[in-house]
Amino acid sequence: MNPLVIDPIIKLALAEDIGTGDVTTNATVMPETMASAELVAKEDFLLSGVAVAQRTFSLLDSAIAFEPLVFDGQSVKRGNVIAWIKGPAIYLLQAERVALNFLQRMSGVATLTAKFVKEVQGTNAVIVDTRKTTPALRVLEKYSVRIGGGGNHRMALNDGVLIKENHIAAAGGITAAIKRAQQHAPHTLKVEIEVQNQDEVVEALNAGADILLLDNMSLEELRAAVELIGQRALTEASGGVSLETVRAIAETGVDMISVGALTHSYQAVDISMLFS
Secondary structure, X not given: OOHHHHHHHHHHHHHHHHOOOOHHHHHHOXXXXXXXXXXXXXXXXXXXXXXXXXXXXXXXXXXXXXXXXXXXXXXXXXXXXXXXXXXXXXXXXXXXXXHHHHHHHHHHHHHHHHHHHHHOOOOOOEEEOOOOOOOOOHHHHHHHHHHOOOEOOOXXXXXXXXXXXXXXXXXXXXXXXXXHHHHHOOOOXXXXXXXXXXXXXXXXXHHOOOEEEEEOOOHHHHHHHHHHHOOOXXXXXXXXXXXXXXXXXXXXXXXXXEOOHHHHOOOOOOEEEEEO
């Protein structure tokens, strides 16, 4: 990952955790003490965030040796060693929690995404994320979605037009909102709009929307909407998506299924750093 992107995030996390100094390490460990450690998986998961963990250690001391044995996108089994680390003990200890926080959470996102992707195999549906991300960690979480085999929806408000119910209300209706977006948005951006029933589908199509977000529709409503839309626009299903429901949603024929849970309801995996 690009250091220009991840370094500010890591530095902020290190500053938050170390504060004015690590009083425990400073009181118990001599500055000249060298140490070796292993990052060990405590459960099975899909790995994401190795470069972020490595960068966390190197930002404290560029001389720390970090040798990854497993890489992003690879499956890890309980007991596997993910990386070997060697350097001044004080810096290994100070970086430990921050590095693990990133690695555990990023791997959690990738692992959950991979489960959703597996559920829709054999259909045409693509699993995509949302902007329901941890503040300031979006780039890491969306990267991990890609590692898990999913796709990214908008990264931020500036890279896609997505007209939702409050935009529609403020603009004066579906047609008015779409026409204004077409007039004012850059020509390189597609116009997507949220619709909740068949009448709104028809209106959005007639107004020239490129993508229809089919919000909280039943399976029957989704199938009917997909048939009505045909090839006139792309379709995205959203709302009520879980591992238990995603297969049936995919089988309605939608092009994309957006899943907020990928980045707001994942479970961090269990990884430990152990001195050897």
